[in-house]
Amino acid sequence: MNARIAPPATVALQPDAIIRHARAVIATEAEAIGALEPRIGTDFVEACRLILNCHGRVVVTGMGKSGHVARKIAATLASTGTPSFYVHPGEASHGDLGMIMPQDIVLALSYSGETDEVLFILPTLKREGIPLIAITGKPGSSLARQADVHLDGSISCEACPLGLAPTTSTTAALVLGDALAIALLEARGFTSDDFARSHPAGSLGRRLLLRISDVMHTGDDVPRVAPDVGLTTALVEMTRKHLGMTAVVDADDRLLGVFTDGDLRRALDDVGVDLRGATVTELMTRGPKTIGPDKLAAEAAQLMEKHQIHALLVVDADQRVVGALNIHDLLRARVV
Incomplete structure (x- = not known):
């Protein structure tokens, strides 16, 4: 015993x-x-x-x-x-x-x-x-x-x-x-970049190594509409792409503006706007915040926090839309 x-x-x-x-x-x-x-x-x-x-x-x-x-x-x-x-x-x-x-x-x-x-x-x-x-x-x-x-x-x-x-x-x-x-x-x-390369799985490594191009949506997954479409077309595009926004682009894919959930709410509150007849150009936000594909994903998080926005369009040097991302993409990548 x-x-x-x-x-x-x-x-x-x-x-x-x-x-x-x-x-x-x-x-x-x-x-x-x-x-x-x-x-x-x-x-x-x-x-x-x-x-x-x-x-x-x-x-x-x-x-x-x-x-x-x-x-x-x-x-x-x-x-x-x-x-x-x-x-x-x-x-x-x-x-x-x-x-x-x-x-x-x-x-x-x-x-x-x-x-x-x-x-x-x-x-x-x-x-x-x-x-x-x-x-x-x-x-x-x-x-x-x-x-x-x-x-x-x-x-x-x-x-x-x-x-x-x-x-x-x-x-x-x-x-x-x-x-x-x-x-x-x-x-x-x-340097901090050298440190990140030996810590790729850590939060610091992700913040210092992960680029916008690594997390952004590309190709047909990027919401975009022409400037002369109506509100219904813009809303359908936003719903299909699940980013809460759509880029408004010209024939060469250059960015003209962005139409977001916030723009829709503001249009609904404006009794002077004819929602049935208005084009997306009349309702969009001009000069939206954008980011380049080679920037750090952490910079996108800082930009969103600073301007209280939840999504960003990604443009190249000629202002052509090449991608898009939102806060959920950064959360999935564990950048924030």
């Missing part, structure tokens, strides 16, 4: 103490981050130089909590223009060292600088001539001494009141990794 697990003891919640402890953690870690700033100097510049001159990838490694931070640093580097990936140091000595090529560079994290799994792979890296950058909290440690460049992530104390759980030390290492990534981003001239 399996022994039953005893339920946890009830702990009295003390809101004031919880708030005090949480604030103390934040203050401790903020102070440690501030202490990193004056340490950024020639060693940091040399680390950036090594990475910028690297023809391979940055291989980030670390054990335990440092390993979790190393994974995040590798991901940040990779998404900001520096090819990078994480290798578990324990797995590295059992075959994964084959993932590291001579043209790569290794960034190793260990607060103590004495992590056995990390130190065990250093001789192989040295034999291959692979540059080593280390982030530790002990400048005199084995890892720091064997590194080509050492970045000092030392702290005065952990935020953990027992002084045991890596808290402030992992935060310091993470901040140094972020500082490397952003310094390299700036040095490479990495």
Whole structure:
């Protein structure tokens, strides 16, 4: 018979103490981050130089909590223009060292600088001539001494009141990794378009990469009528194409105006308008807001929001209608 697990003891919640402890953690870690700033100097510049001159990838490694931070640093580097990936140091000595090529560079994290799994792979890296950058909290440690460049992530104390759980030390290492990534981003001239290309499935990627031509309706799906048609013909075209509007174009497909649901409501409210005899030219809006097919879809969303409209006609350089879209197209594309 399996022994039953005893339920946890009830702990009295003390809101004031919880708030005090949480604030103390934040203050401790903020102070440690501030202490990193004056340490950024020639060693940091040399680390950036090594990475910028690297023809391979940055291989980030670390054990335990440092390993979790190393994974995040590798991901940040990779998404900001520096090819990078994480290798578990324990797995590295059992075959994964084959993932590291001579043209790569290794960034190793260990607060103590004495992590056995990390130190065990250093001789192989040295034999291959692979540059080593280390982030530790002990400048005199084995890892720091064997590194080509050492970045000092030392702290005065952990935020953990027992002084045991890596808290402030992992935060310091993470901040140094972020500082490397952003310094390299700036040095490479990495742009928002470059960032979007590595995040195509994210909301930012969609906003920076998706063009009007990717989401607009084209060909026979674009509502358009001649300027001399009556109201009934215009309404039928609007209903068939489901965009809440129709372009009014000349014989060469050049835009003359747009007739929308709003124009219809205004015509119905105007007792002086003969709806049976009026042509769409008399009821349309002249000089409507338009957009080019090569513009970002996000620009269409901004234009619609600014002018409180729900659809746009897409025109080329000669003002010929080449497409149309409405707010629902942008919603389906997850641009808004």
